[in-house]
Amino acid sequence: xxxxxxxxxxxxxxxxxxxxxxxxxxxxxxxxxxxxxxxxxxxxxxxxxxxxxxxxxxxxxxxxxxxxxxxxxxxxxxxxxxxxxxxxxxxxxxxxxxxxxxxxxxxxxxxxx
Amino acid sequence: xxxxxxxxxxxxxxxxxxxxxxxxxxxxxxxxxxxxxxxxxxxxxxxxxxxxxxxxxxxxxxxxxxxxxxxxxxxxxxxxxxxxxxxxxxxxxxxxxxxxxxxxxxxxxxxxx
Numbered sequence: 477x478x479x480x481x482x483x484x485x486x487x488x489x490x491x492x493x494x495x496x497x498x499x500x501x502x503x504x505x506x507x508x509x510x511x512x513x514x515x516x517x518x519x520x521x522x523x524x525x526x527x528x529x530x531x532x533x534x535x536x537x538x539x540x541x542x543x544x545x546x547x548x549x550x551x552x553x554x555x556x557x558x559x560x561x562x563x564x565x566x567x568x569x570x571x572x573x574x575x576x577x578x579x580x581x582x583x584x585x586x587x588x589x
Numbered sequence: 590x591x592x593x594x595x596x597x598x599x600x601x602x603x604x605x606x607x608x609x610x611x612x613x614x615x616x617x618x619x620x621x622x623x624x625x626x627x628x629x630x631x632x633x634x635x636x637x638x639x640x641x642x643x644x645x646x647x648x649x650x651x652x653x654x655x656x657x658x659x660x661x662x663x664x665x666x667x668x669x670x671x672x673x674x675x676x677x678x679x680x681x682x683x684x685x686x687x688x689x690x691x692x693x694x695x696x697x698x699x700x701x702x
Binding site: 507509511516517518519520521524526532534535566568570573574575577578580581582583 | 595598621623625632633635638640679681683684687688689690691692693694695
């Protein structure tokens with residue numbers, strides 16, 4: 477009964493380094509998304525996907541890439557990390573797209589020095 | 590494009606008194622609306638959702654919300670606050686031709702003994 481699994485839970489990067497946040501769900505949800513949470517800003521949508529092979533940009537996509545090769549996995553890539561990307565990242569999935577309940581991972585806290 | 594505004598960043602109420610958290614939305618299409626709660630250092634949990642059925646929606650833990658199309662509002666209420674209600678609450682909208690699910694900036698609810 478794993479639900480949405482995010483790894484790693486914590487990560488410290490230096491400016492310019494790259495990394496990938498992993499997200500996997502075992503609920504056969506077609507809809508998956510990535511958010512970042514910053515104090516006073518709520519959750520802001522980075523990228524989302526409505527199914528394997530389909531991705532689209534959210535509110536704050538710059539500096540992030542995604543791909544969706546399988547229904548289960550939706551990794552988020554930072555190609556060249558910047559201090560402005562210091563945040564808590566949440567992956568979420570939904571069984572019925574934008575009208576369904578979002579199921580969230582536990583979050584990944586990223587610090588960029 | 591859809592948007593959501595939570596009118597108060599912080600709300601303080603005494604235990605046992607009513608709670609009102611205000612949310613206005615903007616959308617050119619029939620929206621789906623949600624309220625999520627996040628307790629400190631925890632993930633996000635769905636409180637309730639509106640998806641074009643009854644305009645008064647009942648959720649978990651005694652919360653409810655009313656969809657008012659004429660006022661473009663979806664305020665969250667609870668008749669009697671409990672100490673365990675202290676958390677951050679997010680109003681969420683999904684509408685339009687894309688599949689974006691957009692969060693408000695959040696309202697932090699403080700419960701006074």
